[in-house]
Amino acid sequence: MLTNEKTRVAPVPAIRRMVLMLEAIDGLGGVATVTQLADATDLAKSSVSNLLTSLSSAGLVRRTHSGWALGLRLIELGHSSLDRLTVVSHFLPIVRSTTPLRHEYVRLAALDGADVLYLTERRGSEVVRVSAAVGERTSAYSTAVGKAMLAGLPSNVLDDRLTAAEAQGGLPLRTNRSHATIEALSDDLRATAQRGFAIDLEESVVGVACLAVRVPGGASPCAVGVTLPSRRATNDVVHGLVTGLEAVASRLAVHAQ
Numbered sequence: 001m002l003t004n005e006k007t008r009v010a011p012v013p014a015i016r017r018m019v020l021m022l023e024a025i026d027g028l029g030g031v032a033t034v035t036q037l038a039d040a041t042d043l044a045k046s047s048v049s050n051l052l053t054s055l056s057s058a059g060l061v062r063r064t065h066s067g068w069a070l071g072l073r074l075i076e077l078g079h080s081s082l083d084r085l086t087v088v089s090h091f092l093p094i095v096r097s098t099t100p101l102r103h104e105y106v107r108l109a110a111l112d113g114a115d116v117l118y119l120t121e122r123r124g125s126e127v128v129r130v131s132a133a134v135g136e137r138t139s140a141y142s143t144a145v146g147k148a149m150l151a152g153l154p155s156n157v158l159d160d161r162l163t164a165a166e167a168q169g170g171l172p173l174r175t176n177r178s179h180a181t182i183e184a185l186s187d188d189l190r191a192t193a194q195r196g197f198a199i200d201l202e203e204s205v206v207g208v209a210c211l212a213v214r215v216p217g218g219a220s221p222c223a224v225g226v227t228l229p230s231r232r233a234t235n236d237v238v239h240g241l242v243t244g245l246e247a248v249a250s251r252l253a254v255h256a257q
Contacts, residue, residue, distance in 0.1 A: 017043065021051050022060065025070055033067040078135065086255040087215070087222060088120050094251045095122045095224075100244030104226045108252075109145040109212075111221040112137065114165060116146040119222075128227050131174065131204040138204070141171050141185055142178045144212035148198035149221040151189045152214045162186065177202045197242045198223075202230050209233040213245040218256030224248050 024040040025032050034052070038045045052068055055061040059073030088108065095106045105124035109116040115137040132138040140146025150158060165171060166182050179185040192198045200210040209232070212225030226241050 111149040142203040144198040144200035144210035145223040145225040148212040148214040148223040151192040216253040
């Protein structure tokens, strides 16, 4: 009985170490040597080499002239996973058919702990700088999509996340307009919940504004946002864009269950 139980649970630590290895490669800029990975993970070089060999055989990492990089199989798996998210597959057709957003840069994001992960996007007619590309993550605390999702969390869950952020050294300051205190962020989130949409006015990128609306329902929080030059963010423009975002979010909600 003991042998069977050990056999059943033994693979879990190995899997965790493999995930740790993939995260370390990503955190080191996408390419890393065995020595760098051993230092980053506190594992012996021999263990790192064995893990990399196993990951390489599955196509999850690949050897390059300067070290080990993430494998192309991860791209396949990532795209396959996104394609199976119905909220992602319906995003582009819905955005294209929403008149107020016809020429805008619109993005869909999910909440993952203290971060937002961008799932997909529709580029607009203007070139606008963003803090993270599709497939990348950034702080939820200084983005409109992040604040839209945070404002919709149950109060006890939100309090726990803000307490954790404070314990970890506070909020990341991306620009001089980023919230510097938990109190300022909490006030913003309360205002976001009351008006029904979130605003990021140069909190993530200087010269760039974002508006976002949470997608109702769904097991995991999602939000749809529009990114534009801050000079365009007049009251009339904001009103029209929020109307479009609300329409998109409402239609996406059917596919977010």
